Amino acid sequence: MELKVNGSWRETPELPTVGALLTHLGVTHQAVGVLQNGQVVAREAFDREPLHDRDELEIVRFVGGG
């Protein structure tokens, strides 16, 4: 499937959910924010929110230090 991730289009295997995409990308961060087509996906919904071909996603990890 084709997804736009953080501004760049990329080809990925068929991935059922947002959580599967995060796993595919190796994102294991504790505090990660995801926008799917401009809407926030709650962390507890990562593993049930379906992905669709040509979805546009922003994946942002929270930066802690100060």
Place this chain on the structure above:
Amino acid sequence: MSDSGFPVVRDVDRVRRLVALPDVRPAMLDKLAGATVAMVGMGGLGCASAPYLAAAGVGRLVLIDPGRVAPTDLGRQILYGAADVGALKVDAAAARLRAQSPGLSIVRHAVALGVDSADTLLGGATVVVDGLDDGRMRDVLNAWAVRGGAPVVFGGALGYEGQVTVVPPGGRPCLACLFGSVADAPAECSVAGVLGPLVGVVGSLQAGEALKWILGVGQALTGRLWLVDLFTGAARVVPVPVRATCPVCGGAEAI
């Protein structure tokens, strides 16, 4: 010369370049002189933002940090020098800021922010600048902003990456809209390292957001997250919409 032996710097000279900005009127300077900015954390971010706020003519800074200056801080916490090692950060920072801006009023609290102390420590603040290195306390600060305290200019810096966003009083959106709780987010620069100037970049942007909010000029970074990666040199701004189910500021129990 003043009694202290330093040349007298007139406040009007201090802010002359600020007033030269097309959106800033001389009458706005009263807003700066009357403003209180609470600095929660005087590490790398606080050391970068506080001097710009003092230099611009903010009337009062509240410095909140329980820590003492360690040798490992000196590579990026540029308000402190070798002679400050072992001193309370709020004391060392206050001395430097007073030398910079003699008319500045400074309140020092050598304590950590807590759920019970947030109202006491932050009450009366016009704007709060986040210089924390602890996700749990950032949750506290976010909840305090959402309860209607004051705008909080959040900043983070770790490794090569930094980010800034402003949570307005009442939230919508707030930090938890995008991230949920950040209590477990890695924040320890002793593990991840940090490029010194990164805290300067992020802290300076935070000071700019605080000054804009006080003056009422420009577009605040509310509903947007500013991201920078000094490793690649890339920066971008991501919109942060309100999350209807946000447990902190949204959903059925929203204000």
